Amino acid sequence: MxxxxxxxxxxxxxxxxxxxxxxxxxxxxxxxxxxxxxxxxxxxxxxxxxYFDNKQSLLFDIVREHMADLLAKAEADLAGIDDPMARLKAFSAFHLRYHMQRMAHVFIANMEIRSLDDDHRAMVVGLRRRYENLLEDTLREGAQAGVFKITEPKVATYAIISMLTGICMWYRPGGRLSQDQLVDIYTGLVVDGVTGPQGVPVKADKHRALV
Amino acid sequence: MxxxxxxxxxxxxxxxxxxxxxxxxxxxxxxxxxxxxxxxxxxxxxxxxxYFDNKQSLLFDIVREHMADLLAKAEADLAGIDDPMARLKAFSAFHLRYHMQRMAHVFIANMEIRSLDDDHRAMVVGLRRRYENLLEDTLREGAQAGVFKITEPKVATYAIISMLTGICMWYRPGGRLSQDQLVDIYTGLVVDGVTGPQGVPVKADKHRALV
Amino acid sequence: MxxxxxxxxxxxxxxxxxxxxxxxxxxxxxxxxxxxxxxxxxxxxxxxxxYFDNKQSLLFDIVREHMADLLAKAEADLAGIDDPMARLKAFSAFHLRYHMQRMAHVFIANMEIRSLDDDHRAMVVGLRRRYENLLEDTLREGAQAGVFKITEPKVATYAIISMLTGICMWYRPGGRLSQDQLVDIYTGLVVDGVTGPQGVPVKADKHRALV
Amino acid sequence: MxxxxxxxxxxxxxxxxxxxxxxxxxxxxxxxxxxxxxxxxxxxxxxxxxYFDNKQSLLFDIVREHMADLLAKAEADLAGIDDPMARLKAFSAFHLRYHMQRMAHVFIANMEIRSLDDDHRAMVVGLRRRYENLLEDTLREGAQAGVFKITEPKVATYAIISMLTGICMWYRPGGRLSQDQLVDIYTGLVVDGVTGPQGVPVKADKHRALV
DNA sequence: TATGAATGAGTATTCATTCAT
DNA sequence: AATGAATGAATACTCATTCAT
Missing domain, CATH: 1.10.10.60 (Homeodomain-like)
Structure with a gap:
């Protein structure tokens, strides 16, 4: 019925x-x-x-609310943490946990951005930008403080967020590794990645050109 | 006419x-x-x-051919490189260059997997698995040799590939950074990530549970 | 609107x-x-x-409902008639009247059987089989009782039904002959056909083979 | 190839x-x-x-040639047979044998008449009319001679042809009954049908009206 | 608050047919 | 005698959306 x-x-x-x-x-x-x-x-x-004006607005509502929630929770989580390394770890842990618990929302927000109208997309991208800035600012501060050995904070931001978000592609609850363990592993990669001796960049080998 | x-x-x-x-x-x-x-x-x-049997087969042809090409080129690129660290760098560089040069194909292969029929998807996922194994095997060997400080090669594989693939989300030819520079930066993050002191894992802070 | x-x-x-x-x-x-x-x-x-799921189901609905109706009405019409000759006459009269009054349905059920899906066709053929059995059983009983001079009740069934059904191919309401008259004529042919001295079969002339 | x-x-x-x-x-x-x-x-x-002008002309060619062949062969078969009863038996036997040997052509000619263009259909119906007349004339002569007890030769013609043609609906080569046996059975029904005491028509029972 | 009948534009796909080569 | 590339109109069917009730 x-x-x-x-x-x-x-x-x-x-x-x-x-x-x-x-x-x-x-x-x-x-x-x-x-x-x-x-x-x-x-x-x-x-x-x-x-309950909605049209199909598009249903999508927009879902995505915007998710992004707003993600941003608000992240800001709340990082509030009061000033040390760049602590902020980086906190961001990484937050991002991973949020993504493992809200896989569907996260997936939609990432995949369906191109299905949004231009205006809607712009608004969502704006929220995402603010979220990314939480990490980028932290990386920038840490780099200036000398604790992170990175030369391109924006690139590192994209790289780290892609890596962390990727957990949605394979994580399933109840697997061998707990959420805590996964947070440790991923966060370890992130921290080591930005604290290693990267300042002396690996010289890029010249590979054969791709056709 | x-x-x-x-x-x-x-x-x-x-x-x-x-x-x-x-x-x-x-x-x-x-x-x-x-x-x-x-x-x-x-x-x-x-x-x-x-020119094709139906819309689905057009998609499948594009994705399968791309995946087969990606796999073949990767195998060719890594052929003869035995040292795990050298293989890791080579894989990273190859993956990045390929993704920067074939952004559309890569994007489609990643995004439209769910639009494939079950059989087609299985075949494509099989190819992807073989590609991922190129990295996973390298990580595993490097870990056994003690040169990579990682405990979960499969997780690291997913993490690294997600990070590297993410370049498609923002890279545009003609930007400030050259492809070579980007290869250096990303590869630096990867190498540092797997060679850092991760063996002593960061203790995960307990954050407030997400709703 | x-x-x-x-x-x-x-x-x-x-x-x-x-x-x-x-x-x-x-x-x-x-x-x-x-x-x-x-x-x-x-x-x-x-x-x-x-109003329907697809074109095929519209056809099936029409044909099945017609066949079910034909069978139910025939069974009702013959109920209580035990004498084979009376049953034969009743069947013939019923079949003719039904076919003159429902020409379109009958025509469709006969012509479009091949347009039905396998499952649908099987179901319809099953109903038709039950309808034919009403006549075949009657012929068989009459033959055993000696009142019908037929040796092959199944062949006679097909022959009679084809003959009677053929009325759809040319009958048009308002013609010179009334439905009652046509019932008399056709039923006369049927009754005479199965009561004649067929038991001593006409010797078949050998005709020249057809190419 | x-x-x-x-x-x-x-x-x-x-x-x-x-x-x-x-x-x-x-x-x-x-x-x-x-x-x-x-x-x-x-x-x-x-x-x-x-090889043809269009799909329609392929159908027309097949049907017309079949009808012309049927008519020519029937005329040849009946040539020289003057006695109405002999002609009736010869017609019946010819029709049955032809239909058992050329089931596909016969089936097409009967089923696809409605798929023909108006002009084409008219031409085919004309040939069919001439074929039917072979029987109708025979029946008429036999009735006048008193050997066939029929009052409506045209109706009897349709009835007989429908009955005989119906063999296509179920006959399959290699069945229990030979073509000769089937010719005997069907021809017996026909002959008995038109020679029985039909002149005193069965009084049609009044059945309940069909809805 | 929800139904259910309907729209009109759209979808992928198939068809008979044409014709330069 | 046959190909193969293409057309243009048609097909069954699905969709988001509207609105009187």
């Missing part, structure tokens, strides 16, 4: 949002149809329009 | 393939319509079926 | 069914397009899918 | 015709594609147009 006794709009809205996350995660935004979504929450597809 | 003077099957096939890569890269596989693709190469959409 | 005033799902469903019978009868299942069908009932072609 | 050494146009034309009969018999005219047909004879579909 479509309607549980005692159900109400807020409950339905939340159900739609969750089903949306699930289906977009599983099939992709373009491939998910509103009919599927409606079926998942026990509605007719036309009824969804009580 | 039946045939444009000078038209040529092989030429058309190549044009379709290139336009396919371009449009899938830009809009995503689901979002690209065959009408768009046909317009891009100056055909009626029905005429595309002289 | 979303909805024509006074429109009604059940009414539309029935209109689609009737238009479907009419168009399949006139043009054949393969030759009838859903656009034609939609135009006939005043809808957009996509809207038809509120 | 598409071309056998020494093949020539006439051979190809015949191959196309035979493949056409086979495929139309199996799938129906509408459902058979020229691509299928071309593949069956090892050509590109465009090459078929060396």
């Amino acid at each position: 479509a309607r549980t006794i005692g159900s109400n709009g807020a409950r339905t809205a939340e159900a739609i949002r969750q089903a949306g996350v699930k289906l977009i995660y599983r099939h992709g935004y373009e491939a998910m149809s509103l009919r599927q979504l409606a079926a998942e929450v026990g509605l007719q597809s036309g009824s969804l329009y009580k | 039946a045939r444009t003077i000078g038209s040529n099957g092989a030429r058309t096939a190549e044009a379709i393939r290139q336009a396919g890569v371009k449009l899938i890269y830009r809009h995503g596989y689901e979002a690209m319509s065959l009408r768009q693709l046909a317009a891009e190469v100056g055909l009626q959409s029905g005429s595309l079926y002289k | 979303a909805r024509t005033i006074g429109s009604n799902g059940a009414r539309t469903a029935e209109a689609i069914r009737q238009a479907g019978v009419k168009l399949i009868y006139r043009h054949g299942y393969e030759a009838m397009s859903l656009r034609q069908l939609a135009a006939e009932v005043g809808l957009q072609s996509g809207s038809l899918y509120k | 598409a071309r056998t050494i020494g093949s020539n146009g006439a051979r190809t034309a015949e191959a196309i015709r035979q493949a056409g009969v086979k495929l139309i018999y199996r799938h129906g005219y509408e459902a058979m594609s020229l691509r299928q047909l071309a593949a069956e004879v090892g050509l590109q579909s465009g090459s078929l147009y060396k």
Whole structure:
């Protein structure tokens, strides 16, 4: 049946949002149809329009809220930590834990950016930029302080975030390694990566050109 | 008219393939319509079926060929390099250069795996696995030899590949940093990451649980 | 506009069914397009899918319902008639009347069996088999009782049913002969055919072989 | 390969015709594609147009030639037989044998008449009319001579032809009954049907009206 | 709050047919 | 005699969206 006794709009809205996350995660935004979504929450597809203006705005809501949440939690987590190394470790640990616990949201936010309208995408990219800056500023400070041996903080930021985010591609709860262990391993790679003797850069071998 | 003077099957096939890569890269596989693709190469959409069986097989062809090429070139590049550290650097440099030069193909192969049929996906994932093993085996050997301080070669493999592949998300030719410089920077992070004192893992701070 | 005033799902469903019978009868299942069908009932072609899953299921519904109706009515008509001759006459009369009154349905059920999917066809053929058995059993009983001079009840069944069904190929309401008269004529041929001195079969002349 | 050494146009034309009969018999005219047909004879579909003007004319050729052949052979078979009863038996035997030996052609001619253009259909129906007249005239003469007890020769003609033609619906070579036996059985039904005491028609029972 | 009927534009795909070579 | 590249119109079917009820 479509309607549980005692159900109400807020409950339905939340159900739609969750089903949306699930289906977009599983099939992709373009491939998910509103009919599927409606079926998942026990509605007719036309009824969804009580809860959003159109399919695009559903995606935008999910992505924007996720990004805002990510940013807010990260800022809260780092608040009061001043030492660059401590901030780096805290950022890494936070990022990993968040990504392991919110894999679907994270995946959607990364994959479906190109499905957003230009305006929506710009807004989301802005939030992402602010999030990345948390790390970039830390790296920059640590580099200036001499504790991080990096010459290009922006490149390092991208590199580190890509590495950490990649955990979503393979992590599954209940695996051999606990979340704590994974945090240790990844964070170790990050810390060692930015504290090693990189200041004397490896000389790039000239490889045969790719066709 | 039946045939444009000078038209040529092989030429058309190549044009379709290139336009396919371009449009899938830009809009995503689901979002690209065959009408768009046909317009891009100056055909009626029905005429595309002289060149592939269906939309799915176009995607599969592009992805499989890319993965096979990536694997073959990597194997060729590493052939004869035995020292783990040298292999690691060579792999990193190869991966980065390949990804900077073939961004669209790489992006498609990473993003559209979920748009592949089960069988096709399995085949592509198999190729990817073989590619990842090039790195994983190297890490494992280096770890046994004591030159890499890593305890989980598989995790490190995923982490490193994610980091290196991430260059596609922001690199644009003609930027401030040359490809050689980027290879140095990223490879430095990788090498330092796996040679640092990670064997004594950073103790994970317990952060507040995420909701 | 979303909805024509006074429109009604059940009414539309029935209109689609009737238009479907009419168009399949006139043009054949393969030759009838859903656009034609939609135009006939005043809808957009996509809207038809509120009423059936696909074109095939429309055909199947029509054919199955017809066969089930034919079988049920025949069984009801013959119920309580035990004498083989009376049953034969009753079957013949029923079959003729039904076929004169439901020419389109009958024609479709006979002609479009090959357009059905394997499973659907099997189900329809099963119903047809049960219908034919009503006649075959009667012929067999009459033959055992000595009232019908036939040696091959199954062949006689096919022969009689083909003969009777053939009325659909030329009968048009309002012709010179009434339905009652046609029932008399055809039934006379049937009865005489199975009561004549066939037990001493005509010796087949050997004709020149056909190429 | 598409071309056998020494093949020539006439051979190809015949191959196309035979493949056409086979495929139309199996799938129906509408459902058979020229691509299928071309593949069956090892050509590109465009090459078929060396051998016919269009799909419709292929069908027409097959059906017309079949009808002309049927008519010619029937006329030849009946030539010189004057006695109505002998003519009836000869017609029945001829019709049955022809239909058992040329099932595909016969089936196509009966089923695909509606797929013919108006002009083509008219021509084919004309040939069929002449064929039916062979029987109708015989029945009429026999009735006047008092040997056939029928009041409506035209109706009897349709009835008999439908009955005899129906053998195509179930006959398969190699079955329990030989062609000769089937000729005996069917012809027995026909002869008995038209010689029985039908002149005093069975009074039609009034059955409940069909809905 | 939700339904259910409908739209209209879109999708991938197939078709008979053409014609330069 | 046949190819192979292409057309243009058609097909069945899906989609996001609307709106009277």
